[in-house]
Amino acid sequence: MSSEFELIDTITAGVVVGDDVVVPVGDDAAVLSLAGHTVVTTDMLIENVHFKRQWSSARSIGRKAIAVNVSDLEAMGARPSSVVIALAFPKDLDQQWVVDFEAGAKEECVAAGVSLVGGDLSSSAHVAICVTAIGDMEGTAPVTRAGARPGDVVAVCGKLGWASAGLVVLQRGFGSPKDVVAEQLTPSVPYGQGIAAARAGATAMLDVSDGLLGDLAHIAESSQVLIDVDTALIEIPEQVQRVAAATGKPPLGFVLAGGEDHALAATFPPGAPLPVGWRRVGTVAEGSGVTVDGQPWDGSLGWDHFG
Numbered sequence: 610m611s612s613e614f615e616l617i618d619t620i621t622a623g624v625v626v627g628d629d630v631v632v633p634v635g636d637d638a639a640v641l642s643l644a645g646h647t648v649v650t651t652d653m654l655i656e657n658v659h660f661k662r663q664w665s666s667a668r669s670i671g672r673k674a675i676a677v678n679v680s681d682l683e684a685m686g687a688r689p690s691s692v693v694i695a696l697a698f699p700k701d702l703d704q705q706w707v708v709d710f711e712a713g714a715k716e717e718c719v720a721a722g723v724s725l726v727g728g729d730l731s732s733s734a735h736v737a738i739c740v741t742a743i744g745d746m747e748g749t750a751p752v753t754r755a756g757a758r759p760g761d762v763v764a765v766c767g768k769l770g771w772a773s774a775g776l777v778v779l780q781r782g783f784g785s786p787k788d789v790v791a792e793q794l795t796p797s798v799p800y801g802q803g804i805a806a807a808r809a810g811a812t813a814m815l816d817v818s819d820g821l822l823g824d825l826a827h828i829a830e831s832s833q834v835l836i837d838v839d840t841a842l843i844e845i846p847e848q849v850q851r852v853a854a855a856t857g858k859p860p861l862g863f864v865l866a867g868g869e870d871h872a873l874a875a876t877f878p879p880g881a882p883l884p885v886g887w888r889r890v891g892t893v894a895e896g897s898g899v900t901v902d903g904q905p906w907d908g909s910l911g912w913d914h915f916g
């Protein structure tokens with residue numbers, strides 16, 4: 610059993626530090642040197658709400674904690690810079706779990722191109738994680754939720770429906786199809802695509818954390834427009850179809866309302882070529898709210914912590 614400070618030394622050994630870090634992890638606060646406007650976002654991951662230790666390895670949870678946060682930086686069109694990780698866990702938890710969690714977090718930091726510059730440890734009844742991610746606009750304009758205009762094209766980049774199919778599989782006590790379960794345990798965030806979309810002229814953007822329809826409804830509300838999703842443009846992955854068939858759930862529901870894949874969804878001016886890897890899913894029109902094939906959607910729009 611290590612002391613708190615021995616554990617911090619173990620966790621922070623070998624962190625990869627970017628050029629924009631002036632004072633790294635280990636002091637009272639980190640100091641960064643950013644070229645443009647600073648972008649800040651935070652998301653928590655709570656045991657039994659966002660993950661279960663029976664389902665996920667510590668390493669997967671560490672990776673997911675970083676991925677879901679950097680995803681929000683991508684969604685602004687920012688360059689991801691750094692993260693801080695606050696972690697609370699039961700006193701009787703095997704400390705190897707914590708070391709493995711941090712190893713996963715550091716691994717995802719490298720994949721996402723961010724430096725781990727700080728954090729905090731505490732004890733608590735359940736594992737609770739809070740990551741704050743910092744990015745840099747580097748002189749470019751943020752892509753908010755408020756810029757969509759009638760006539761714009763709605764497009765997505767990344768997976769949709771996989772993570773929620775994985776959740777259903779895990780909830781039923783199964784472990785396959787393996788690739789949907791893997792997506793639930795650690796989403797494959799399309800790193801770099803936020804900046805690509807911004808450069809391609811995206812007018813509004815967000816990451817799909819709660820569900821495509823529910824998240825597009827945020828753009829619709831902020832931009833005061835209507836967003837219509839065209840199901841003829843929606844591809845339902847074969848693995849998701851298998852889970853739908855096995856569980857008797859409608860396959861489209863996973864893709865339209867399943868959360869946690871952290872695809873990026875954005876609107877682009879009509880006629881603008883979409884960046885490579887993006888696919889059209891709908892259209893922006895005058896009006897309000899979200900429709901599917903021109904009709905209101907009577908199913909769930911996505912996850913609601915208090916719904």
Ligand SMILES: Nc1ncnc2c1ncn2[C@@H]1O[C@H](COP(=O)(O)OP(=O)(O)O)[C@@H](O)[C@H]1O
Pocket residue numbers: 652681818819
């Ligand atoms: N406790 C809070 N205090 C202040 N702002 C909050 C709080 N919780 C959420 N927000 C803000 O509300 C907005 C929506 O939050 P959320 O739905 O969690 O965003 P996302 O899905 O992108 O993570 C964000 O701007 C977030 O910063």
Ligand SMILES: Cc1ncc(C[n+]2csc(CCOP(=O)(O)OP(=O)(O)O)c2C)c(N)n1
Pocket residue numbers: 652653657658659660661677776818819867868869912914
């Ligand atoms: C044990 C468990 N139960 C349920 C879920 C499903 N789930 C939890 S949070 C969430 C939505 C995304 O999380 P949130 O905290 O809302 O992220 P944000 O939108 O703030 O980025 C979903 C679909 C899960 N991942 N694990």
Ligand SMILES: [Mg+2]
Pocket residue numbers: 651652
């Ligand atoms: Mg959030």
Ligand SMILES: [Mg+2]
Pocket residue numbers: 680681684815816817818
């Ligand atoms: Mg978001």
Ligand SMILES: [Mg+2]
Pocket residue numbers: 652677678681818
């Ligand atoms: Mg988020």
